[in-house]
Amino acid sequence: MGSGLHALRIAAGIVLWAVHFALVYGSTAFACARGAAAAVPWIIGSATVVAALLAAAIAAVEWRRREAFESWLASGLAAVAFFAIVFEGVPVLFLAPCA
Amino acid sequence: MSDERALPLPNPGPRPAGEVEELRRIWAAPKGLRFLTVINNNYIGVLYVGAAFLFFVLAGILALMMRTQLAVAENDLVGPTLYNRLFTMHGTVMMFLFAVPVVEAMGVLLLPNMLGARDLPFPRLSAYAFWAYFIGGTVFFASLFVGWAPAGGWFMNPPLTTEYFSPGFNEDFWLLGIGFIEISAIAGAIEIIVGVLRTRAPGMTLARMPLFAWAMLVFAVMIILAFPAVILATALLELERAFHWPFFTAEAGGDPLLWQHLFWFFGHPEVYVIFLPAAGMVSMIVPTMAGQPLAAQRLVILALVATAFLSFGLWVHHMFATGIPGISLAFFEAASMAVAIPSGIQVFAWIATFARGRVRLAVPTLFVLGFLFIFVLGGLTGVMVAAIPFDWQAHDTYFVVAHLHYVLIGGMVFPLFAAFYYWMPYTSRFPLSERVGRWVFGLLFAGANLTFFPMHVLGLAGMPRRVYTYQSGLGWDAINLASTAGAFVIAAGVLLFLVDVARRFRMSAEDNAGDVWGAGTLEWLPGGNYSNRSIPVVTGRYPLWEQPGLAKDVEEGRYYLPNAPTGTRETILTSPLEATPQVLMRMPVPGWAPQVAAFFTAAFFMLLTVKLVWLAAACGLVAVGALLHWGWSLDPPPLPDAVDIGGGIRLPAYASGPTSQAWWAMAILMLTAASLYACAIFSYLYLWLVAPGTWPDASALPRSSYPVVSAVLLVASSAAFGSANGSLARGATPAPAIAAAIVLALAGFGTEFASHLAVDPRASAYGAVVHLFVLLGGFFVAVAVVLAAFAMARRLAGKLDRVRRVTFDNARIFWHYVVAQSLVGLLLLHGFPRLAAP
Numbered sequence: 026m027g028s029g030l031h032a033l034r035i036a037a038g039i040v041l042w043a044v045h046f047a048l049v050y051g052s053t054a055f056a057c058a059r060g061a062a063a064a065v066p067w068i069i070g071s072a073t074v075v076a077a078l079l080a081a082a083i084a085a086v087e088w089r090r091r092e093a094f095e096s097w098l099a100s101g102l103a104a105v106a107f108f109a110i111v112f113e114g115v116p117v118l119f120l121a122p123c124a
Numbered sequence: 125m126s127d128e129r130a131l132p133l134p135n136p137g138p139r140p141a142g143e144v145e146e147l148r149r150i151w152a153a154p155k156g157l158r159f160l161t162v163i164n165n166n167y168i169g170v171l172y173v174g175a176a177f178l179f180f181v182l183a184g185i186l187a188l189m190m191r192t193q194l195a196v197a198e199n200d201l202v203g204p205t206l207y208n209r210l211f212t213m214h215g216t217v218m219m220f221l222f223a224v225p226v227v228e229a230m231g232v233l234l235l236p237n238m239l240g241a242r243d244l245p246f247p248r249l250s251a252y253a254f255w256a257y258f259i260g261g262t263v264f265f266a267s268l269f270v271g272w273a274p275a276g277g278w279f280m281n282p283p284l285t286t287e288y289f290s291p292g293f294n295e296d297f298w299l300l301g302i303g304f305i306e307i308s309a310i311a312g313a314i315e316i317i318v319g320v321l322r323t324r325a326p327g328m329t330l331a332r333m334p335l336f337a338w339a340m341l342v343f344a345v346m347i348i349l350a351f352p353a354v355i356l357a358t359a360l361l362e363l364e365r366a367f368h369w370p371f372f373t374a375e376a377g378g379d380p381l382l383w384q385h386l387f388w389f390f391g392h393p394e395v396y397v398i399f400l401p402a403a404g405m406v407s408m409i410v411p412t413m414a415g416q417p418l419a420a421q422r423l424v425i426l427a428l429v430a431t432a433f434l435s436f437g438l439w440v441h442h443m444f445a446t447g448i449p450g451i452s453l454a455f456f457e458a459a460s461m462a463v464a465i466p467s468g469i470q471v472f473a474w475i476a477t478f479a480r481g482r483v484r485l486a487v488p489t490l491f492v493l494g495f496l497f498i499f500v501l502g503g504l505t506g507v508m509v510a511a512i513p514f515d516w517q518a519h520d521t522y523f524v525v526a527h528l529h530y531v532l533i534g535g536m537v538f539p540l541f542a543a544f545y546y547w548m549p550y551t552s553r554f555p556l557s558e559r560v561g562r563w564v565f566g567l568l569f570a571g572a573n574l575t576f577f578p579m580h581v582l583g584l585a586g587m588p589r590r591v592y593t594y595q596s597g598l599g600w601d602a603i604n605l606a607s608t609a610g611a612f613v614i615a616a617g618v619l620l621f622l623v624d625v626a627r628r629f630r631m632s633a634e635d636n637a638g639d640v641w642g643a644g645t646l647e648w649l650p651g652g653n654y655s656n657r658s659i660p661v662v663t664g665r666y667p668l669w670e671q672p673g674l675a676k677d678v679e680e681g682r683y684y685l686p687n688a689p690t691g692t693r694e695t696i697l698t699s700p701l702e703a704t705p706q707v708l709m710r711m712p713v714p715g716w717a718p719q720v721a722a723f724f725t726a727a728f729f730m731l732l733t734v735k736l737v738w739l740a741a742a743c744g745l746v747a748v749g750a751l752l753h754w755g756w757s758l759d760p761p762p763l764p765d766a767v768d769i770g771g772g773i774r775l776p777a778y779a780s781g782p783t784s785q786a787w788w789a790m791a792i793l794m795l796t797a798a799s800l801y802a803c804a805i806f807s808y809l810y811l812w813l814v815a816p817g818t819w820p821d822a823s824a825l826p827r828s829s830y831p832v833v834s835a836v837l838l839v840a841s842s843a844a845f846g847s848a849n850g851s852l853a854r855g856a857t858p859a860p861a862i863a864a865a866i867v868l869a870l871a872g873f874g875t876e877f878a879s880h881l882a883v884d885p886r887a888s889a890y891g892a893v894v895h896l897f898v899l900l901g902g903f904f905v906a907v908a909v910v911l912a913a914f915a916m917a918r919r920l921a922g923k924l925d926r927v928r929r930v931t932f933d934n935a936r937i938f939w940h941y942v943v944a945q946s947l948v949g950l951l952l953l954h955g956f957p958r959l960a961a962p
Binding site for chain 2: 046098106116122124
């Protein structure tokens, strides 16, 4: 169904953000509760880099088709997701894990 | 955008006489006592708004009682017990019985006309949602008069609200009452999503859709994703209170913080659930009052959606003081700051629109300006409390009370008053008075600032929230007195508004005051109970501004569907992106089933609260019976011929499968179910994380043959349903295969049920959460079985065949969903402990 595919494309950035958010939050809670603090920066760091690159790629691909409103929206949402992912991942550079 | 303006009219010629009269007759509201069965969106919308406003006034009176108590130090007007009930009821009623219902109500009232539809796609569902909410809400509020009102605060944190610390019915009223009213909110959300995506006027693409419709779409999706969390949370707490399943009791491996996670996973998006529709209303009012299209419309749409999804990453900022690791808090701090950006985009778009046009300073404009001032202040203090070090200082003080009232009054109440003034001529014979309106605005604006601005200072001076009195000499006296005076100024404003409404509001669809503002969107077309005489083709964002003569052409029936070709209520189903006409959808007429179902659903939950279990069960059965009776009239017989709606377009008058509205509603319902189940999985993993010691090792688990047998039976039941589908498509009877599917599924569930019999749900959080999954699994299988049996009954009654098959298809997709969900449950309950065992 065409509309289902469109909905998925519009939501791609959002889904990526949600997966990243759940992953960094869930894995940090798990690692801190089970005494694996050392792993936290690596998990968050790699998840953030991968998710941010994917979000940027979605934004770029959709931007090329931006005459269509749905693609413009998909691109914009992926761009917002990119900034949110980076913004939420940055604290790992400054804070001690599990403190 | 309006490049297609020269399109020929679909029905250019003169229309035969009597068409309008027939439309009027078909869409007329029932008279006398039968008026209670009314389902037209304009009537239900007005009743819904009125009921919500009633709860606003009631909760406001509670606030006045609290402010009177706090006016002077060591006051003994209201004792601590009543005070606890007052603030609990004030918050609960404002959030659950006013804020969410009133925006949903505005959607029901405005959306069909704004989209160019005759009504929302499921009018009886709106009626059901309204009546269930109104009856349930009234009983809930009345608990205050008999001393049964909850007292645990509007977010009901355990352990305070567990049976040990709060015995009696009081907290149960909250849990069952509010949990059930959320179900009605979900029903309304399904209605709104399908309405916005499938009943737009031809040509109204997503980019041309009015911003209020965008906001309501986002609002409804947020409800679908967020509300199941609070429904699950209330279920868990009720299970703990009634049956001692220790989800929140630390000694048995539970954790009170689980409640906070679930509650705020709902509770923070809730703030935006309230704010976004209000922002949508503002985005409709500002262009009209500026005589200009909204600036940066696409960015505003982007901002709406971005706010919605970022708001799902904020919930822990209500839990900054609970001892979660600092780096986790930092994610939420970052998200809380980030969400200010899309809100800022909208604020700048409104200011830019005003700056571009000649602003008409009518009462709606004043309320919008008041909204901008108060909401921006609330947003700024929001960024302050999003900073963790500041939050630790301000937590649980009046600073937070000030912040949240600035956000909610600024972000929601002021836009709502703007909307009342703006849309009154749409639904009433007379607009509200401009002169009185200026006074209402002045009183509300001055009152809100006088009440809540001093509370910032009070909070910084250390006054905690939720105290029923305070000592003199702490520097709080004068500030509290000022704040109380402000509360009465607000009350005067609301009273004046009510007087004006009583004088000027005369509900009318036919001879409403109409387009007094010179607005650009479709809800201002002339019309009646049938909405518009004919359904226009839309070529831009502001059709009334861009398409000259539109109102006259619509009224003369020159556009699509100027009549009622099938002789009953109808509207056009269009495609979700481009709004191309697909189906002529026949719509239901008034009947008692939704009202009866709503009354007995409310009775079921309320009687359960006071532990009248058998009476509750009887009411529940009546409710299910009424729902089935209602369901029986769904899926009307297909009509053989396509119907001409004008412009050479002939539409089928029957649809099944993915083009039908029923399929969409079922898909959204499954999304709701998936959200609920995901919250349950989160609860399981969370409890394991905090207390792995209560989890059994592999030897104490049920033998692995249990889940294997259960899984095989469930998959076989899905296969059987698939074969029923094959039979139906060949024209044979699907009944035997459905019966086989039912037996297999029940056996599959029974196996799973039996495998956990040795675990005591009262002994540990592990036992409790395992039995929660059994309970959920049983509930979903039971619903699927009822739907399947219903389809079989339709077959026996000759109402199900290879063409007329909507009830079967709904049962079928739900069946496969339930099987898939149960398999996930088996993996979690039997696989995870083996994986995680030390």
